[in-house]
Amino acid sequence: MNYTLHQLHIFLKIAELKSITKAAETLHLTQPAVSIQLKNFQDQFPIPLTEVVGRQLYVTDFGLEIATAAEKILNEVHAINYKTLAYKGQLSGRLKISTVSTGKYVMPYFLSGFMKQNEGVDLIMDVTNKTRVVESLELNTVDFALVSVLPKKLKVNKITLMQNKLYFIASNNLEIRKGMSRKKIFEELPLIYREQGSATRNAMETFIANNNFSVRKTIELTSNEAVKQAVLSGLGCSIMPLIGIRNELRNKELQILTVKGLPIVTAWNLIWLKSKKLSPPAVAYLEYLNKEKERVIDEKFAWVDTI
Structure with missing residues (x-):
C-alpha cells in the first residue's frame, strides 16, 4: 500500500463531516481534488470505505476503523514534528x-x-x-x-x-410610526432569535420574561451571521452582541433602538x-x-x- 499522509488527512476529514463537499471547504481544496484523493485511497483497499445512499455519503464500519487508524497515525506525525521543534528550543x-x-x-x-x-x-x-x-x-x-x-x-x-454588550437592533430602513414607543416596536415587529442552546437566545428570553413583553411573531435562525443578515433585510429585529455589528453601524445599515433595560451586559x-x-x-x-x-x-x- 502506498497511501500518503495527505490522503489520510483528507479521508479523516470526510469521515468526520460525512461529506466530500464540506471536507473540501474545510481543507480549502476543490471538490474534484478531494474526490480524486478519496478514490486513490479507496483503490488500495478491497473493502469499501464509504457508500452513497440516495445523496448522502456514509462511512462503512471498515471505513470508520481506517479513520480511527488514520487519526492515530496523523497524531504521531504531529508528535514527531513537535518533538523536533522542542529540541530546537521552540x-x-x-x-x-x-x-x-x-x-x-x-x-x-x-x-x-x-x-x-x-x-x-x-x-x-x-x-x-x-x-x-x-x-x-x-x-x-x-x-x-x-x-x-x-x-x-x-x-x-x-x-x-x-465585556459583551447586547443591544436591540433593527435595519436602518425600518420605518417607525411617529409616537410609537420602543416597547410597541419590540412587541409588534417580528423578533429574530438564535437557536435553542445559544447564550444570546437565553439572554433574550430572560429579558423578555423579566419585562413581561409579549412577542407577536418569531423567527429562529442558527447563527449570529444569519440573524444579522435577516435584520439587515428587514425580516425583523433582534437583540445582538454589539461586537458583531460594528461595520453595519458605521455604514448606517443597522440602528440601535433604545429599550429600557438594555443593553444586556455580560x-x-x-x-x-x-x-x-x-x-x-x-x-x-x-x-x-x-x-x-x-x-x-x-x-x-x-x-x-x-x-
Whole structure:
C-alpha cells in the first residue's frame, strides 16, 4: 500500500463531516481534488470505505476503523514534528479552543500575537453554539472554551477577556410610526432569535420574561451571521452582541433602538476545566493573555465604549 499522509488527512476529514463537499471547504481544496484523493485511497483497499445512499455519503464500519487508524497515525506525525521543534528550543504543540459563534469576533484578536510569537504551535478553533462548546469542554477535547455564560455543572477556571454588550437592533430602513414607543416596536415587529442552546437566545428570553413583553411573531435562525443578515433585510429585529455589528453601524445599515433595560451586559470568559492538565502551549497562552489582554482591548476594542 502506498497511501500518503495527505490522503489520510483528507479521508479523516470526510469521515468526520460525512461529506466530500464540506471536507473540501474545510481543507480549502476543490471538490474534484478531494474526490480524486478519496478514490486513490479507496483503490488500495478491497473493502469499501464509504457508500452513497440516495445523496448522502456514509462511512462503512471498515471505513470508520481506517479513520480511527488514520487519526492515530496523523497524531504521531504531529508528535514527531513537535518533538523536533522542542529540541530546537521552540514552543510546539496544539492549542485547541472552542468558541460560541459570536466569539469569532473576539477570539482571533486575542490569539493573533501569540500565534505570531510561536510558529511551532498549531491552532485548532471550533466555532459553534454554547451547548456544543460546553460539551467539548466536558469531554476534554479542547484546552479552552470561550463563553459569555459560565456552565453551572462544570468546575472551571476562567480569565475574563472583555465585556459583551447586547443591544436591540433593527435595519436602518425600518420605518417607525411617529409616537410609537420602543416597547410597541419590540412587541409588534417580528423578533429574530438564535437557536435553542445559544447564550444570546437565553439572554433574550430572560429579558423578555423579566419585562413581561409579549412577542407577536418569531423567527429562529442558527447563527449570529444569519440573524444579522435577516435584520439587515428587514425580516425583523433582534437583540445582538454589539461586537458583531460594528461595520453595519458605521455604514448606517443597522440602528440601535433604545429599550429600557438594555443593553444586556455580560462578559467574554475563557474557561478551562479545573482538573485539566494544561499542555505547554496552553500554559504559555494563559501567560500571554495575562500580560497582553489589556493592550489587545485598548488597540482593538476601544470603539465598544464609544457607542
